[in-house]
Amino acid sequence: MSEWKIHTIDQLKSPRKNAIAMGPFGSRIKKENFVSEGVPVIKGQNLNGDFLLEDSFDFLTEEKADELKSSNAFRGDLVITHRGTIGQVGLIPRNSKYLRYVVSQSQLKVSLNQDLVFPEFVYYFFKTRVGQYRLLMNSSQVGVPAIARASTSIKSIEIRLPSLPEQKAIAHILGTLDDKIELNRKINQTLEAMAQALFKSWFVDFDPVLDKALAAGNKIPEALQKKAEKRTIVPSQKKLLHKNPELANKFPNSFEYNEKLGKWIPEGWEVKKLEDLATIKYGKDHKKLDDGDIPCFGSGGIMRYVNSSIYEEEAVLIPRKGTLSNIIHIDEPFWSVDTMFYSIMHDENLAKYFFYTIKSLKLEEMNEGSAVPSMTTAQLNALNILYPDSIILKKFDEIVNDFYRKKKMTTSGNKTLVNLRDTLLPKLISGEVRVLKSMCEYLGNEKLNLKETKA
16 A cells, blocks of 8 residues: 555645535525525435435525635535534536535535545545544534534545545445435335335226226216316226236226215225224334344434344334334334334235225324324224235235336345445555556546436
8 A cells, every 4th residue: 555645634625615615604595595406405405315415405596606606516526524423525527417506504625636636535534434533533423413524524534545446446436336225215216116106096086997997987086086087098908908808807887985984985885993904013112132233223223233123024004102103014024112103914815905095195183292203003903904906915015016026026135235335435444445557547547437418
């Protein structure tokens, strides 16, 4: 590593003006400055993933962004949280959705001289323990956590750099792993969306029943007229009636009004109390459990991993207190804390149907708590649940199970990739593991730009 040289961030910053700059004071961005589209504002919530999360922004007008030009950030710039959730570091990718951004008052931006340093290498440096230590060594936890004299502190951070081609090679390896991890996450999001869409089509919008009713010339209830009109313009080859006539035959071709639900439902389908379909149990206290690899769920999701489970079959977890809308499906050994209910299905084909049904209900409206939202088993057991034909339920379970099997495979693959990335990250950034010289030369000659696309 003798050829690796130590530099400060100040020495590596871009020669352009305001290369390292804080976000604007809060008084310079007011609520009335936000618009529906324009120049996005980067906040801490956008730095919670790899590089930059771009699914939710507040926007400023181009004129307001020009007014705050010292706080403008561009592709290849680092964005660092200096107040609040300190330690967050993001990088505006080379294929970002927007050409420029404004950093918020809790962030600062760092523009680097790319003739000296590859920004992605510095980004990954700040993801290591050493990088985090140097970033936070001047922080204070009194009141709101903050990095003291943020710009000065960050300018003084030292980083050991290999040659530019080797920086690119290291960033390429880590970036390739991150790209695959992100792709797998998106695949799982798509599979989940497909499962939700199928549930909505069959059991909320009743598309197959509407198609059959329209084909038979049966009367459509007024409340379902708009949905029926939409079905008339759906290409026939996309309708279940044409894609799978055997399954379509299991759906009725007319509707009946149900007093318990107060709406029209497919003829012949039942409405049952939840207690007739599942057994609801309380979670248990987990204070004495040792660390392990079994998820322990609370109302906010996974709280920690423990070494034993209280249940090992497919179940639906429902918050008893806290975030009542956070319904969780689980089909692996788990522990559920006492702020959660968990359900045992009386019919093995019901779990995923039950999961999406409960998710579609407005449990927040059942809140009986004052300070903390809460609900009771009596409330849950009394819920009226639409109960379709058992053959339809079984088919829904089969289709969604296929989605879930694919999700499990992808999730398992991601765990391996994450472990590999997290193992390689400190070793590559420190020089403990070196990249082949031939690869460095190739990537240097190719002038590699990670994730680069046209604007």
